[in-house]
Amino acid sequence: MHDEAPDLARLRPVIPSPLRPAEDERFARHGVTLLLKRDDLIHPDLPGNKWRKLALNLRAAAGRTVLTFGGAYSNHLRATAAAGRLLGFPTVGVVRGDELAHRPLNPSLAQCAADGMRLHFVDRATYRRKTSPEVLDGLLSLFSACLVLPEGGSNALAAQGCAALGRELRGPAGTVAVACGTGGTLAGLAAGLGPEQRALGIPVLRGGFLGDTVRALQQEAFGGPAGRWSLDERFHFGGYARTPPELHSFADDFEDRHGLPVERLYVAKLLYGLTVLAGEGAFAPGSTVTAVVTGAPWDGRPRGHAPSDSR
Template identity: 55%
Template sequence: MGTTEPDTGGLAVVLPSPLVELRDLRLDEHEVRVYLKRDDLIHPEVSGNKWRKLKYNLAAAKEQGHSRLLTFGGAYSNHVRAMAAAGYYFGFETVGVIRGEEHLPLNESLVYAVDRGMTLTYLDRTTYRRKTEPDVLAALVDDFGPCCVVPEGGSNGPGVRGCAELPGEIEIDFDVVCCATGSGGTVAGIAAGLTGNQRALGFAVLKGGQFLDAEVRRLQGEGFGVETANWALVHDFHFGGYAKHKPELGSFIADFDTRHGITLDWVYEAKMMYGLFDRVASGAFARGSTVVAVLS
């Protein structure tokens, strides 16, 4: 795929995204400083790592003459939402291939995607697990016509190259960048963009997400031709699995909103921030550490 720097399709994109210190006594007790990288403020519809992952994919699709984008995701996928918005603003038709059976009425995420012009189709979970295989892709192209296929989560070579730009925007000295991990692309890109002894830490939001370790390595190879050793994934804070949660996560979200005036997304951000505070409390970060947490 090409690496043409894309235009913004008329989007008022805020880059670099704001970096703000999180003042919290629970952090002060352990002498750990945490900054929030507010990628969620890049754009209200194509925000965070979604813009970073999509921008080079959109440029490549345009360069190759495509008029239709096809992608994959769960029923609550932020990526599907962002792809629908990007198609709307950049003039692409969009198709969202959703994992599982159709459930009516549609949830808020899928209603939004349809409102932005996306055509939805569904694959049973067994077939969805084979979504990258040639026969499944060929059947989708037969149904919807020629298209540029963007993988689940926007995680491919162009996607991770976009995410690799994030560390270069951080103008403070830091030790660790934390992010939520669904498909592996964000942590793969961030790790590739780090320097010196800096490390990336991804908090998996999927139950049984150990396969993501191999996926991060694969994505780094696809995006950069090399793998780095400066990252790790944490698998202890999925709260039951993707788009699932438990009462303690809801309590954490409400408390965080009260303390800091930020409502965390419960599918991704809240799990990452819960895990970050848990690790700070357990002493996993050395005193004097500076951590950047990416909100997307």
């Protein structure tokens, strides 16, 4: 068992990530400048907010097993498993849903297994209670001493890690927008921005719960409210992983315009929302809007070792 923090620098992340202009008449006609913060280029296996949310947590784990949670197509599970492979520590993924329903493994879970993650399937009722002492104690009894990360990796350390994103973008007044799943990226981004800037979150899930989550994360990470932020909950397209033809058509067009591979579950909804907001006049003429590209499309091709039995 290791007792030292992993050397993340040897993975050679691209930090700070590039900030690039995007010439787009849908913004320009309203006098708005669109910038793309290419966090998807930080690292091929731990892109964007996955790197930023995991980095401080992995240092805290100091080589212990990292146990975390996700659905069958979770980007967070895949990034955690990749970090385990690259840095040499064990990982456990608690997966929502009965095991038989996930056999054979889909490409995302197969990649997790290939990267050495032990997959532990739980029924949906148990998964809903994953933060309860009863369920957590049961998991820790199975897997002994672990660092437990919440679903999506959003905790106080994750928010603190994402504050570096805001610091990289500090400047004059403007809007910095990010797609939101579990709120950790928005909580940290807002904390790192300058006093005249604001962070805008575009949730990709339905429910209207994210505001309370962001406030709680900021309280835990920074001791109270930090920075200016808001949410626009109109662009989830029906919920997580809902990507209707209208969204795909928009993303295909954005790719053609800008040569940017657009990830569909998060980034496409962010860019769509910003385009609608620009058309509504939500951004003042002469202002700048920065879209944080938190991830890239995953092609499903395996990396690392061949899949192993994950039971």
